[in-house]
Amino acid sequence: MNEILPSAEESPLAARLRSVAGGLTKSEAIIAQWLILNESTLGLETGASIAARTGVSEITVSRFLKRAGYKGLQGLKEDLQAALVHAHVSPSDRYFRLLDGEIGAILKRDADAVLALAHEVEKPAWSQAIDAIAAADEVFVTGFQTIRGIAEDFARRLSIVRGSVRFLSPHDSGLVEWIPSFRRADEKRCLVMIDMAPYAHEALPIVQTARRLGLQVVVVTDELNTWAGSETPMVFHVATKVDAFLESTGPMTTLMNVIIHEVAGRAPEKARKRIKDWPPIMRGLGLY
Amino acid sequence: MNEILPSAEESPLAARLRSVAGGLTKSEAIIAQWLILNESTLGLETGASIAARTGVSEITVSRFLKRAGYKGLQGLKEDLQAALVHAHVSPSDRYFRLLDGEIGAILKRDADAVLALAHEVEKPAWSQAIDAIAAADEVFVTGFQTIRGIAEDFARRLSIVRGSVRFLSPHDSGLVEWIPSFRRADEKRCLVMIDMAPYAHEALPIVQTARRLGLQVVVVTDELNTWAGSETPMVFHVATKVDAFLESTGPMTTLMNVIIHEVAGRAPEKARKRIKDWPPIMRGLGLY
DNA sequence: TTACGAATGGTAGCGTTCTGTCATAAACAT
DNA sequence: ATGTTTATGACAGAACGCTACCATTCGTAA
DSSP states (O other): BBBOOOOSOOOHHHHHTTOOTTTOOOHHHHHHHHHHHHGGGGGOHHHHHHHHHHSSSSHHHHHHHHHTTTTTHHHHHHHHHHHHHHOOOOOOOHHHGGHHHHHHHHHHHHHHHHHHHHHHHHHHHHHHHHHHHOSEEEEEEEOGGGGGGHHHHHHHHHHHHHSSSEEEEEEEOOOHHHGGGGOOTTTOOOEEEOOOGGGHHHHHHHHHHHTTTTTTTEEEEEOOOOSSSGSSSOOOEEOOOOOSOOOOOOOHHHHHHHHHHHHHSSHHHHHHHHHOOOOHHHTTTTTO | OOOOOOOOOOOOHHHHHHTTTOOBOOHHHHHHHEEEEEGGGGGGHOOOOHHHHTTTTTHHHHHHHHHOSSSSSHHHHHHHHTTTHHHHHHHGGTTGGGGGGGHHHHHHHHHHHHHHHHHHHHHHHHHHHHHHHHOEEEEEEEGGGGGHHHHHHHHHHHHHSOEEEEETTTTTTTTTGGGGOOOOOOEEEEEEEEEEEEGGGHHHHHHHHHHHHHOEEEEEETTTSSGGGTOOSSSEEOOOOOSSSSOOHHHHHHHHHHHHHHHTSSSHHHHHHHHHHHHHHHHSOOOO
């Protein structure tokens, strides 16, 4: 049995959930925590959606709410609304003050950059890129410096949904000469280059070499990049400037995730099977 | 045909309803007005209940919502849920038409998750965590599996703005025994653990060991994590579930970036100097 | 290990909500 | 007044949300 620790701001909902008689089970703790974290938008959820987001079954949600003394999800919503009315707060008002200040500005810019990705996804080159990555016999991924981590992460996650993905460490001396050694006749190969403007002088020669060797090249980069467009049509730009000490890489991460999702979507059953068989996930299923 | 006059506080919902092409019919005007007046409790209502309260038939409500551009009442509720995004990020629904469909939904959820980070930043534990990371003599960073890349990236970027940052590869056998070997009297040390629920059984013992050794522990995790709260107050939850094949790590990356920004902000001149001197950036200044 | 109880999920069924089709009523122009 | 267009409602089918019953899995203690 679990307990959820009281946080500074103690809402009536949180109090009620924490004090459920007999403590909480693992699933219940997850549900309770999720409910507390998402209290502000609960009115719009359904039992099924909560179940989906918390990874438990619908019925467990239903049972838990009853155990907590609500009359089903409907009853919970009524309680919440009553509290809202009482506090004279409209749901949209309640966030406004949160996004003031410097951090708020950064978050807003990042969120905006994420939404702006919709433009990239609409380009004809987008599905072309997804096809290239999905259909390739072998996919290479590379990226430098402050975005190397993203590139590695992308390679790791992409290899969950499809095989034959390699991360290329660009500073391992033999990179450029090494690519051709993998050449076999009529094999389709694809390079995904994650780039930011400051590192262009390293990225450009690699892309050019890859092109010469007949690889398809997909480039994900920031808005400042001007060279990639003349090398390959499959270039996607992400806003990274948020006036912080360092550029933001969040939106870029989101774009990489979307790419993975779409590649997986090209062969959904296979992807699902791979995810299921992925050993680390298998091992990790136990929550404790 | 009727029109609803704009009121002082113009909610996105009201704006949208008023601007329906071709004006409003009598019944529609009634519905629209009722919706605007009761916006705050809409989550509770159903098509039938709205019909009953406004004295029109259910289907008229349904039709009107469609004409206003919502996908039924469900769609309206979804839009309200995304009020954060709409209110702060896309005035004049810049991306509106782009955000339909599966990818649009993923992007919206990610953007929403980014804005929701404002909640985390407001917690008292937040500045405590920033202080801990900024003031520590040594910072350790770790993370597993699909978020290992983020952890590495965070370590790399954090070490641009402050020194003595180490990424711990948790599968290098000697991790747990290795931490104490760095112990020196009255040194302040801090562990930043990036976690997701499936990997808890690896994360928990590391955090416990770190605590036992007197390290401050900051945990960044998803909404499903329920164990971290009882280990340390400095826990931050990020929404990662976007109904894609894999969870989204974009918002988490954004949070890590914000942490770096704030840590840098604790000693701005020093951070700026470090960034300026960071060799890879120096070398990369030429754009080509 | 085996066995037991608790916790959880699957399936099915019921009730509710939502929407498409057709019919009726109202508004308007001639 | 009459015909035409537009708005609205009644009904029914489809979809969805919720919960009861039973099977399975998990955790724990001999």
